[in-house]
Amino acid sequence: MHDEIPILQRRKIEARVIKPIYEEMVAELGEEAARSILSRAIKRDAISHGKNCAASQDGANDIAGFVKLFELWTAEDALEVDVLEQTNSRFNFNVTRCRYAEMYRDMGISELGSVLSCGRDGHFCAGFNPRLKLDRSQTIMRGAGCCDFRYSLVEEGNS
Template identity: 60%
Template sequence: MESQLPIIKRREIEARVIRPIFEEMVTQFGKEAALSILKNAIRRDAVTQGATAASTDPKENDIAAFVKLYELWTADEALEMDVLKITETSFDFNITDCQYARMYKKLDIPELGSVLSCGRDKHFCGGFNPQLQLQRSQTIMKGAKFCDFRYRLEKNGQK
């Protein structure tokens, strides 16, 4: 990753910068257009960050390398994870406690949390390794009791 700053700290800094910009976009263009612009920008940034993470060692964009990245997301007790399975082609876990959701609520932008954090996950995978796929049916950010992450690396998943 670009730095060793815990991801939760990075997301808080980003949220504090993005919030007034988003509010101005809502005023100028309406909420739907502002959300669309924000989602597209976050999507592109997530792909770029995934590619940056993979570029630190081009031979290391498999599940094992991806699992190591979770140290940044979970730093400072940001997430409580229940790991269900790790194999060469899968990484399954549930998030049972999410400081990110609390942080966005504290910043009074809970509705943006799913865009600024959760919305990155699938696209980060595409940048990290295009054959890494995420299936997730629910998130704490959207009111569920836990987030269900199911990552799969297709055959020949090495870049």
């Protein structure tokens, strides 16, 4: 399930298609309803993508398996990352540069970047491994200096 197109390029293609559709939905339904519909669709897609990625790794859906996939998101220098901790139960890092945020800004849709990219992250975990949790308090997409990703693999029954 490792697609040939790097994720940064895939998100750009998706955004080009989604932007005019989203604008029409806003005109017809209002911004709140349009954003809600888009968020639900992205959530479903992210969960499905997580499941497909886990299946493509023969069920290796632990932290090590997740870290192996991580290079897909960083391909083409899409993210500059400072890894803080990597163990069997945790993967913590800060993103100090995000070309996804830069791309959405350049396309004039900064406000959708959080839905189209950042909004996928936690939902991807639900599909990849329901025990994999993401805690993040800030993103570059929303104006912070860095994104603080804190992934943990919780014990069964402790979610």
